[in-house]
Amino acid sequence: MNRDTVVYCLCTFLLGLVIGTFLIGPHVTPKPGVPVTEVQAQPQPQPQQANPMGAVREQIATLKGQIARDPHNPDALIQLGNMYMDAAKFADAIGYYERGLAIRDDSNVRVDLGICYKQSGQLDKALASFHRAAEAAPGQWQPIYNEAIVLGEMKRFDEAKVLAAKLKTMRPDDADVKRLDDALAKAR
Numbered sequence: 001m002n003r004d005t006v007v008y009c010l011c012t013f014l015l016g017l018v019i020g021t022f023l024i025g026p027h028v029t030p031k032p033g034v035p036v037t038e039v040q041a042q043p044q045p046q047p048q049q050a051n052p053m054g055a056v057r058e059q060i061a062t063l064k065g066q067i068a069r070d071p072h073n074p075d076a077l078i079q080l081g082n083m084y085m086d087a088a089k090f091a092d093a094i095g096y097y098e099r100g101l102a103i104r105d106d107s108n109v110r111v112d113l114g115i116c117y118k119q120s121g122q123l124d125k126a127l128a129s130f131h132r133a134a135e136a137a138p139g140q141w142q143p144i145y146n147e148a149i150v151l152g153e154m155k156r157f158d159e160a161k162v163l164a165a166k167l168k169t170m171r172p173d174d175a176d177v178k179r180l181d182d183a184l185a186k187a188r
Helices: 003-028 036-041 052-069 074-086 090-103 107-119 123-136 142-153 157-171 175-185
Strands: none
Touching: 052 074, 052 090, 052 157, 074 107, 090 107, 107 142, 123 142, 142 157, 142 175, 157 175
């Protein structure tokens, strides 16, 4: 062993002692005046679930079971649609959203359906879904915002600018609306 190796080992050992003494030691040793039996009786933290995807799969299976028992359960259909949307499985989400909306119309779900259509390249259906959601809830800005984005992607800039102007009156201080308006102003 050369001198550098010995010095390195000694420094590493001393650093380990310092870290153990000041950082780990206070958490391991009992506090003064507290009997050891009380320290041992404290509840131990539960270990984290080893596989978080297992819980997701279980929830999906539970929802599918609910739907099998009651195919007209809009809450289960929409919740399953939300889970598939979050997982970017837009085709699956679309199917569950459409089934849920056939039972109970909801403008928020219709916006999510429109996003799934957009993400799966079905811009005409996305546009129709956003338009229908905006008609059902005229005070909501999200369907109008999304409709303007889709119109921009379809290169229908004049229609998108009309919606952007409407959004500016609804949400004059919104940074997202300003960015959309700026992007449409530059488009042609």
